[in-house]
Amino acid sequence: MFLLSCGSPHNPQLIIDKAINVSGGGLLDSSNINFNFRDKHYIAKRNKGDFFYGRSFVNASDSILDVLTNRGFERFVNDDFKPIPDSMAVKYSSSVNSVHYFSVLPYGLNDAAVNKEYLSKVVIKNNPYHKIKITFNEEGGGEDFEDVFVYWVHTETFMVDYLAYSYAEDDGVGLRFREAYNERYIKGIRFVDYINYKPIDGNASLLSLDSLYESKELKELSRINLEQVKVE
Template sequence: MKYLVVVILFFSFLNCKQDVREDMSAQSLVDRTIEVSGGHLIDSTIIDFDFRDKHYMSFRNKGVFHLERRFKDSVKETKDILNNKGFMRLIDNIPFAVRDSMAVKYSASVNSVHYFSVLPYGLNDKAVNKELLDDTTIKNKAYHTVKVTFNEDGGGEDYEDVFIYWINKDTFKVDYLAYSYNESDGLGLRFREAYNERYVKGIRFVDYNNYKPENPSMPLIKLAELFDQGALKLLSKIELENVTVN
């Protein structure tokens, strides 16, 4: 009888644990993946890295943010700054007037690189909407699937973009993501595979293989299945170099 009670308690514990895993909400999943990726540290750090031919620096502190991009040509240095006050361009440290339409374009470009560099940090912003989708299997591993959309108010210039994140059920890390965005001739689709994971002073950084489907009208959620079948085209690699955290 004693052994029977132990067996019953053991399986009850397993069932409770399974129920907890299955009952996780989109919000709790995002909270967990931000935690394991060191997102709580980003609010009080200066992060520097190089991406392609440009240098990026960010500073965040409890809602205050300063995002920077620097690059040089043969005669001058350009510095783009995006912060709580808006966008500013400096050339050789002298303010340079930028047309409003171009300021929007430059702001989006600066923000995009910084946004991807520290994902999933940022997914708890007020303008973000999260929805839990059906679980997915990719390369024989099980994933929670979270869809992210943005409110127009506070969602930025690209508020109509849609993201899907595949969160590893064992590690609670984002291994894959996909997103749709507006192009001049229609909708663009991208799928990213994380690799080269490393932690720098407690913050997780990854690089990405960047893919697209042959059929641009393919539903975004189907990109994981196409990737698993080897049916996506590799466009580029997103690699962050010389990452430092202070």
């Protein structure tokens, strides 16, 4: 990775708009999507601002269904509603929302709580990218509103090929870098899987992760694969 420009007048809003558009963003406004991720099944129903995010799995002998909508979170066990403490509802809501959020990126980056900052133009693996920083307002930003993201948007295709983020840990801040692969379009909507990395150097910074990726100073942690994706 090397820097092409600094202090560029590029408009991050226009870049994100194009990235969402080429990934089929408009089709997501009214859509039903099903997929499997690890040992759980996910369903997302979106209809012009209204949403239903579901997650189902089996725990021991119980069938669990977690539902997150505009109205809040609910859990069902063996088809019966099960009240849970608010603290657990917040935790479960965050985990359900996170999977659905990542599954359709960059869709969602125009939410009202999102702030965009153009950082620079860089080159990764001989391809030029817009490097854009994303932060969130506390109001509407969710439980993890303090997380900071960076997106690398290809300057010609406007595809998001890389992203990184920082998140709070008990002993400080954690960093992750994701490389998109296995791109496929299903009924006009782009889906990708990710190779998930962390920096070898515990003192690395979020904004340096693209350089560390180029110099092979990141360690692969996992593969984030969406399986059996269906769009209705």
